[in-house]
Amino acid sequence: MSLKANPRLALLGNPNSGKTSLFNYLTRQHQRTGNFTGVTVDKKIGFCKLNEHMEARVIDLPGAYSIYPHSQDELIVSDLLGCTDSPDYPDMLLVVVDACHIKRSLLLLTEVRDLGFPVVVAITKIDAAAEQGIEIDLTELRRELGLQLMAVNTLTGVGIEDLKYLLSNPRMKKAEPYYDVTELAPELVGQMRENYGWCSSYRCYQMACHYESVKWCGEDDQEFIRSLREECDFDDATTQGKDTIGRYSFIDKVISSAVSYHRKKKRREQFTDTIDRYVTHRYWGFGLLFALFFAIFQSIYFWTAIPGHFIRQGADSFSSYLAEAMTPSVGTDLLVKGLLPAAELLLVVMPQLAILFLCLTLLEESGYMARVAFLTDKIMRRFGMTGKCLMPLLSGVSFESEEICRNSGRRGRFMAFLLHHSARLPLYMLLVALFVPAIPILTVLNLQGIVLMGLYVSGIFISIGVSYLVRVFMNTHGIRSLFMMELPIYCVPTRHSVGAGMYEKFRHFGVEAGKLVLLFLICFVMYNALFGGDLLPVNTALGSKAASESPALGNIISFLIN
């Protein structure tokens, strides 16, 4: 294979290995997010200039521990790597290896290398590993693996330019596999190779393992592989175990010569254990979760009280100026009583949304969300889900069942809408800004915060309930999801990661909720313009004036206030 000017590069790595930070760094200004061909989950694609002549198309794949798919995320990875006809089939791979968990990270690396891809390795978190007493001899590691490899730091940018150089000059040389699976099933691998002409024995073997779940396989291929497996008496459960153990023994050899462990007092680990004692405490665990979200919803209104005040005053004086300056007509009514309050409403809600997104991103980046999954797994299990399903619901991004629904016809799309918590969230905020007065409760608490949290929590319950019904009635079978997950060490979120997380949420908001919000605002404008404009945000001067003038709404408000 010769070098292309626009190679397709897939970014692979364990969950939480710093893969997304590297993706964000590489593709800084050139991100384009969109739906992936044929795959349901939102996939990120970006562009990275390697040198003057080359620009790589980078695909950020979901985190995976192995190419044996055990989850929906891992299925995406094995699908992409298996499907040679796909327009997104990568020309080469950039594998992210987390220095703190080098052993586990190397497993995925050896697997994809043995599939026959040109591989470049980026080692992340090397400083954190040194702090924990893990020292990696990069020259030795490079020699043992026989791969191009570079330590990178996505905070300082150290190593990134060298990494780009390596990516623009990938080594295409064929090499012996690290672990040869031919011995596990010689007949099967031989037959597969003969039929499909792949030179990598690991690819032959992997395809024979996943012929049922991988999209690449047509009916004929499935039939061929099924009969071949019967003929060779092939049982993938045992060979997969042997494969993984065989790879780990190779990795042990690499690690014994390239990595040295010094026992050190691990401060950060101890810190994490101490915090976890409170966070997962028998009685306080759930209390803390509740308190944290309660505080977030309160702070949304606390921090936006002052800018909100100025926005309201500005809109107020502007509208009275307009009302005086313009002659009364239908157009003026539409502007002053319809469009202006709508714009004001949006302006009031945007900073609130920003604060909510900031808080949620901080929770995600610090590692707390994984603990939420840990706490709630037993409850979620009743509904046929895992605690992990709750994480996207809490952060206000779409989740697995929703994606499944969206891909299963018109009825499915309707269900997806009901499940669609992320799109409803801004709507809740608009409703709260519109109808709930900002009155203090017990002097420090805010009614708006309490109402919004109530809506948010009940929205999550609705989504869970609908998702449960979907599973029962629509019989959607995915891969059986296991709960097993890492509880990462707590860390202070970096500016970059928070920025990227917030960007992602706002983008999601724009794409998913934008239409709903627009529809809402149009209804709002129409109502006000047509029915004399008595539906105004209760917290504005205009609103309270309208409330005192319009008896019906005024009664509700005075009822709420008293």
Added chain:
Amino acid sequence: MVTDINYKSAADLKPGEKGIISGFTDSHLSLKLLEMGCLPGTEVQMNYAAPLGDPICIKVAGYNLSLRVDEAAIIILES
């Protein structure tokens, strides 16, 4: 695979207690555990359980892994 019923599993550990992995009772589930670094011969330490008693958090291969009790029950420990 060990078929003895009287084995001790990772789900039987008390908080703070340690054990060495000797094998698994379920070949399908064990794959994922192997990938996560739970190899035979590795030391596991029970850290703590979630407030509702399930899932649990164990320390293995230098990191904290959370898994359900029935997932931990397939890990056989050396006696």
